[in-house]
Amino acid sequence: MSSEDEGAGERSGREPEQLALVREMARQAKAPKAKPRTWRGADVAEHLPVARVVVDKGVLHLDRYFDYAVPKELDAEAQPGVRVRVRFSAGAGRVHAGRREGGGLISGFIVDRLAESDYDGxxxxxAQVVSPEPVLTPELLGLARAVAxxxxxxxxxxxxxxxxxxxAKAEAAPSPDPLPPPSAPEAGSWERYGPAGPGLLAELARGGAPRAVWTALPGPQWAEELARAVVATLASGRGALVVLPDGRHAARVDAALTALVGKGHHTLLTADAGPQKRYRQWLAVHRGSVRAVVGTxxxxxxxxRDLGLVALWDDGNENxxxxxxxxxxxxxxxxxxxAHENSAVLLGSVSCTVEAAQLVDSGWAVPVAADRxxxxxxxPRVRTIADHDLARDAAARTAxxxxxxxxxLRDGLREGPVLVQVPRRGYVPRLACERCREPxxxxxCAGPLQAAESSLLHCAWCGRPEADWHCEECGGFRLRAQVTGARRTAEELGRAFPSVPVRTSGREQVxxxxxxxxxxxxxxxxxxxVAEGGxxxxxxxxxxALLNRPDLRAGETALWRWMSASALVRGQSAGxxxxxxxxxxxxxVQALVRWDPVGYALREYADRSELGFPPVSRMAxxxxxxxAVTEFLGAVELPSDAEILGPVPLHESAERGRGRPGEGAQMRALVRVPPGSGMALAHALKTAQAARMARGGRAPVRVRVDPLDIG
Structure with missing residues (x-):
């Protein structure tokens, strides 16, 4: 864990000064200091009459706590952690919160009860206690503050x-009684990883807090292996949390856990459940009825409660x-x-991210992997062929x-299903001039043209049909596909293998x-x-198409996608x-052939270390x-060791849904700091953005710390 992460944990329990409203800070600095006093009346609680509230206003210049008086009739229910409604209004840079006049009702949470307020009015x-259920625990509040x-x-x-x-219905229903801890599980397929696999389970069952980066073997056993790690943690009397990239992966771990210990020890939290069911399951965890969570x-x-293990599967997944x-x-x-709860950490994947490689290289985590x-x-056996060989291969002209x-494909279809991975969905997602390759x-609107099944061209951005296209660079009239989509590929394969059923899986139907x-x-x-039997x-x-993306993570992401698909194929021994x-x-490609994701991640980590790119640096x-970007960068007080890269044009901003009409060219700058200055960078950006919002800046400036896409 980096030093800034540990610092976040130390500061999570108190309110940072940079979160105060900018104009309110200026006013208080000029005003004479008055003795803190609390509004007391006949209808105000006698003991701890002040409630400190975080309001549901997600704007940076209002990111602070506000004090309210607690009426006598709400004294018993107005406890830390409950939902409340309060009067609040903000406008023209002034906040009317905690004052008796004006304001509409807004939701919030009580974070503390005090004897007096430091507000001098x-x-x-x-106004109301929405529910007496204390859903915001001190641990959750501290974590949320650290993340913010x-x-x-x-x-x-x-x-x-x-x-x-x-x-309300879910909250009114009682949660079941917790089950006793299960027995520690056998090592099972963890034996394949040598001493490190069974040793990890044994340490979890003893109540230890190991930190491991697990390179999982291909095949479906990873779900059962994750389930065994959860059961080992439950056997120690502690709780466990497993986060997966989507509902399909979560369902596999859910099924594996149910098969190991039955129902009642864990719950499944995904977006597929309705609001009532999901909140009921969340409450069961909050109330301590369930000690393990599997979710997205x-x-x-x-x-x-008593968190003993946090596990993340497939940390390279953008989900x-x-x-x-x-x-x-x-x-x-x-x-x-x-770090906050002193729990074990398990990062697992069939591939390996550069961030995971850094954790192992720094000694923060230990590797868990099978021998070669x-x-x-x-x-499976991996064979390669260059993309440019398609043009010289007669078979390529068929499909x-x-x-x-x-x-x-032909040999595989004799034995079972065959997987064909295509980088893009649709029919022909991207087209280019056949002569000069200009998109x-x-x-x-300058958006990319696409072809539908009817062969008619249309714009992917504005939808305008294009009946008479010609290349503005060379004057050509013929088009070629930059990437052929999944539907077009399925159509071509259906013609090539007419007696074999062709099924597609993508965004429309997974x-x-x-x-x-x-x-x-x-x-x-x-x-x-997942295919039955692989x-x-x-x-x-x-x-x-995956390797040529203008992104720092292009190679890492391509290898992860290839390995995730190849892991579903039978092993070499099964053909x-x-x-x-x-x-x-x-x-x-060579890393895929050798099935060596860790070696590739370590080499990539070494290259980024030389260039100063994440994860060896923090970036925003x-x-x-x-x-607006130029003005913002000129106003922010960055750390002395910060480096600004750019700004440069943000390509395809309209396609990403980022741009708005009339805003002009979209630009992006990257701000880089060395290890140890990450929290100072976040502080500076947050303070500048809060000041800008308080001044009423109209042109939007988007700030993202640790962005995934670094072009």
């Missing part, structure tokens, strides 16, 4: 992610990065929880497949499983269904084969209209 009273500080966000935004909306990204804040402000990553949140002989036997891939763009019958399964990355073969098409269409000499992205 009369206090408004709490790390990501330069507001406490209210983090609490919206951490505490689900209330459901939102479960990273689940209030597990672990929250899209709502302040956009925390589940890996970092769980590591903060582990076991790994090679469990992994865009070289002879080697064609043979793998085909809309004449109205398949969970397929049976063992011969079939072609065309899938986009991340949507690959796939007989897999073909990974258009590898260059499993993977063919990848990509340049064979590239490092990610500042994006928006050019004038």
């Amino acid at each position: 009369p206090l408004a009273a709490l 500080d790390r990501y330069a966000g507001s406490l209210a935004d983090v609490l919206q992610l951490a505490v689900p909306p209330r459901n 990204r939102a479960a990273m804040f689940a209030p597990v 672990h990065s929250e899209q709502h402000a302040p956009q925390p990553h589940a890996r970092e949140v769980l590591m903060l929880r582990a 002989a076991v790994t090679r036997a469990a992994a 865009r497949l070289p002879s080697l891939a064609w043979q793998a 085909a763009r809309c004449r109205q 398949l969970d499983t397929v049976d063992a019958a011969p079939a072609l399964v065309v899938s986009t990355p991340g949507a690959e269904p 796939y007989a073969a897999a073909v990974l098409l258009d590898g260059w 499993g084969t993977v063919v990848i269409v990509a340049e064979p000499t590239l490092a990610p 992205a500042v994006a928006g209209p050019q004038a």
Whole structure:
């Protein structure tokens, strides 16, 4: 854990000065100091008459606590952690909170009860206690504050992610009594990892707090192995939390846990459950009825009691990065929880991220991996062919497949289902001029042109049809596909293998499983269904489309996507084969051939260390209209060791939904600091953004700490 993370834990229990409202701070600095006093009346509670409240206003310049008087009739229910309604209004840079006049009702949480307030005016009273259930525990509040500080966000935004909306029916229903701890499990398939696997389970069962980076072997056993780690933790009398990238992965661990210890020891928290069911399950965890949680990204804040283990599966999956402000990553949140609650950490994946490699290299975590002989036997055989060989291969003209891939498909279909991974969904997602390879763009908005099944061109941004396209660079009239989509690939394979069923899995319809019958399964990355008994073969098409992305993580992400798909294929001993269409000499491709994700991650980590890129540095992205970004960077008081990269144009901002009409060119700057200055960087950015909001800046400036995409 970095030093700034530990500092976040130390500061999480008190209110940082930078969160105070800028104009209010200036007013208080000039005003004479008055003795703190509390508004007392006949209808105010006699004991601890002041309630300190965090209001549900996720703007930085209002990110502070506000004091309210507690009426006598609410004294018993107005306890720390409960939901309340208070009068609050903000406008023209002034806040009317905690004062008796004006303001509409807004939700919030009581964080403390005090004998007196440090506000020198009369206090408004709490309007309502929404529920007497103390859902905001001190541990959860401290974690939320640490996350807000790390990501330069507001406490209210983090609490919206951490505490689900209330459901009265679920809250009124009693939670079941907790079950006694189960017995410690056998090592099972953890034996494949040598002494480190059984040793990890034994340490968890003894009540220890090991920290491990687990490189899982290919195949479906990872879900049962995760379940055994949870059961070992439960056997020690502690709780466990497992976060997975999507509901399909969570369901597999849920099923594995139920098979091991039955129902009642854990609960499943995913977005698939309705509001009432999800809140009922969350309350069961909060009340201590359930000691283990399996869930997706939102479960990273689940209030597990006596937390003994936090586990994250597939930390390279982009689904672990929250899209709502302040956009925390589940890996970092769980590591903060582990530091605050002294729990064990288990990061598992068939691949390996650079961040995980850094944890092992620094000694913060220990590696758990099988030896090479076991790994090679469990992994499929991987063969390569260069993408440019498609143009010289006669077989490719039938279904865009070289002879080697064609043979793998044909041979695999004799034994069972075959997986075909295509980087993009749709029909022909991107088109370019056949002569000069210039991307085909809309004449109205410059968006990328796409082709539908009807062969008509249309803009992916504005939807405008394009009936008479020609290349503005060379004058050409013929188009070629930059990347052929999953639907078009399925259509071509259906013509090439007319007697074989072709199934697709992607955003529109994601398949969970397929049976063992011969079939072609065309899938986009991340949507690959699990085949009964494993796939007989897999073909990974258009590898260059993943490798050529203008992003620092392009190679790492490509390898993760390939390994995630290849891990579903049978091992070499069972005849499993993977063919990848990509340049064979590239490092990610060679890592796939050798099935060596850790070696690739360590080399990538060494390269980034030389260049000063994350994770060896902390970085923040500042994006928006050019004038606003320039003004913001000029106003922020960055740490002395900070370095600004850019600003540079933010390409395809309209496609990402970032730009707004009339804002002008979208720019992005990266601010980089060395290890140890991450919290100072977040503090500076948060203070500057709060000051800018208080002044009423109209042009939006978006600040993101630790962005995933670094072009």
